[in-house]
Amino acid sequence: MTDTWPSTGARTELRWGDLRMATSGELSRVWDAEDLRRIARRRLPRLIFDYVDGGGEKEITLNHNVTAFDRIGFRPRGVAAIDGRTQTVSFLGRASSAPFGICPMGGLGYLCPNADVIAARLAAKAGIPHILASGASNSIEQVAAAAPDARRWFQLYVFRDPGLNRRLLERAAACGVEALVVTTDTQINAKRTRDFRNGFALPMRFTPRTIYDFAVKPGWVWKVGRHHNSAGMGNLMPEVGPNPTPAKAVTYFKNERSRSVGWEEMKLLRDIWKGPMLIKGIVTAEEAERAVALGVDGVVVSNHGGRNLDGTVTTIDALPEVVAAGRGKLTVLLDSGIRKGSDVVKALALGASACLVGRPVAFALAAAGEAGVEHVLAMIHDEIDRVQGLLGFTRMDQLDSSFVRLNAHP
Ligand SMILES: Cc1cc2nc3c(=O)[nH]c(=O)nc-3n(C[C@H](O)[C@H](O)[C@H](O)COP(=O)(O)O)c2cc1C
Known part of the structure; x- marks a missing residue:
């Protein structure tokens, strides 16, 4: 992509494949993820906004x-030929048109009707992976039908009943899911202080406090809340017997x-799932080595976006030890805190194959649904392109740690 920002300040359309940033309306004033967060905060009932935005305990992580x-x-190389920049990367044996994808997130139906289908469709259009959460609002089947060509992955929270785990994996395989992502950092529920204060619970409880939160956002009630499925979990509806709600x-x-998932359970899943398998929530060399020994294909260096164990090391700090322990045998992805294209480039320079984006996509859904997701994906792509041009490289595989200095801005 070439630099298409004219000095007049008027914005031209920035195309990436078929994706583009909005040029009119509220989105045309969205310059970064923080702008989307601000719009989402205005639109959403407080308890919903805080459910997405918040983290564990003191929110240190x-x-x-x-x-x-x-x-x-960054350690830029100003004297560099930067024409022909491309963001194409290849991991787990397939190409992606940019080095980022969309995180698994449950409960997105509270932000926008059909949220998971929308996110998957836009990821497909962009040529990047989309990970559907087991607790997603839409089902694996709905997402597969809506985005048959996407790099569709499925995230599993391990359930007590091995039969249920097996059934979910069978459904995922039947729907052409490419990779399985097993989350390990959520063995028990974290103490999310904002949720406690707001009376947020699933299923939603109606108290004077929560009713007030909804009542002051009639736009959300009309567009989202009244939809029967906004609070649903599509993947589990077929599991709950007659008259599912x-x-x-x-x-x-x-x-x-399951409240306790050990390496034995991981091995069972590794044996069942024939495609690529990743473990999400690894932040130490010790667990990365266990993952290699188990024969998983990759890990997501993740602390769940700071939503679980508060005080957990940040993922960009954990990344180098996980990459080293993977010894080239693990595909290493990273999430938690990615807000800008420059964050993605820093993670790739330190050894990640790609990054995953969480809250910015969630807030884009809340801010403007489909147009919001299109905008945020194009925006991050555009930001990466500018960093490429200014840092002085054209292909992602040229990046290495010589492009960055740790603790340059303590
Ligand atoms: C609203 C919300 C719901 C989430 N649900 C899940 C989930 O069901 N499974 C999972 O593995 N991670 C879940 N996550 C964590 C994300 O996959 C990801 O690790 C995190 O959001 C990354 O951090 P970021 O939001 O700072 O980008 C959720 C995150 C959010 C914000």
Whole structure:
């Protein structure tokens, strides 16, 4: 992509494949992920906004996830041929048109009707992976039908009943899911202080406080809240017996989640799932080595966006030890705190194959649905392109640690 920002300040359309950033309306004033967050905050009932935005306990990890990227300095090469920049990367045996994808996130139906289908469709259009959460609002089947050509991955929270795990994996395989992502950092529920204060619970409870939160956002009630499936969990609806309802599916999910998942369970899943398998939530060399020994294909260096164990090391700080322990045998992805294209480039320079983006996509859904997701994906792509041009490289495989300095801005 060439630099298409005219000095007049008027914005031209920035195309990436078929994706483009919005040129009119509220989105045309969205310059970064923080702008989307501000719009989402205005639109959403407080308890929903805080469910997405918040983190564990004192939110130390939540905040450091973002600021840890700021400590890393770039070492640009100004004298460089930068025409013909491309973001294409290849990992797990397939090409992606950019070095980022969309995180698994449950509960997106609270932000926008059909949220997972929209996110998957836009990821397909962009040529990047989309990971559907087991607790997603839409089902694997709905997403497969809507985005048959996407790099569709499926995230599993391990359930107590091995039969349920097997059934979910069979459904994923039947729908052409490419890779399985098993999350390991959520064995028990974290203490999310904002959720406690707001009375947020799943299924949703109606208290004077929560009713007030909804009542002051009639636009959200009309566009999102009144939809039957906004609170659902599509993947579990077929599991809850006759007359399934969203509330039954959520209760079932909560009751059936395994509270203790060890390497034995990981091995069972590795044996069942024939395609690429990744473990999400690895932040130490020790666990990366176990993952290699188990024969998994990759890990997602993740602290769940600071939503779980508060005080967990930031992922950009953990990345080098995980990459080293992987000894080239693990595909290493990273999430938690990615807000800018420059964050993605820093992670790739330190050895990640690609990054995953969470909250910015969630807030884009809340801000403007489909147009919002299109905008945020194009925006991050555009930001990466500018960093490429200014840092002085054309292909992602040229990046290495010589492009960055750790603790340059302590
Ligand atoms: C609203 C929300 C729901 C999430 N649900 C899940 C989930 O169901 N499974 C999972 O593995 N991770 C889940 N995550 C964590 C994300 O996959 C990812 O690790 C995190 O959002 C990355 O951090 P970021 O939001 O700072 O980009 C969720 C995150 C959010 C914000």
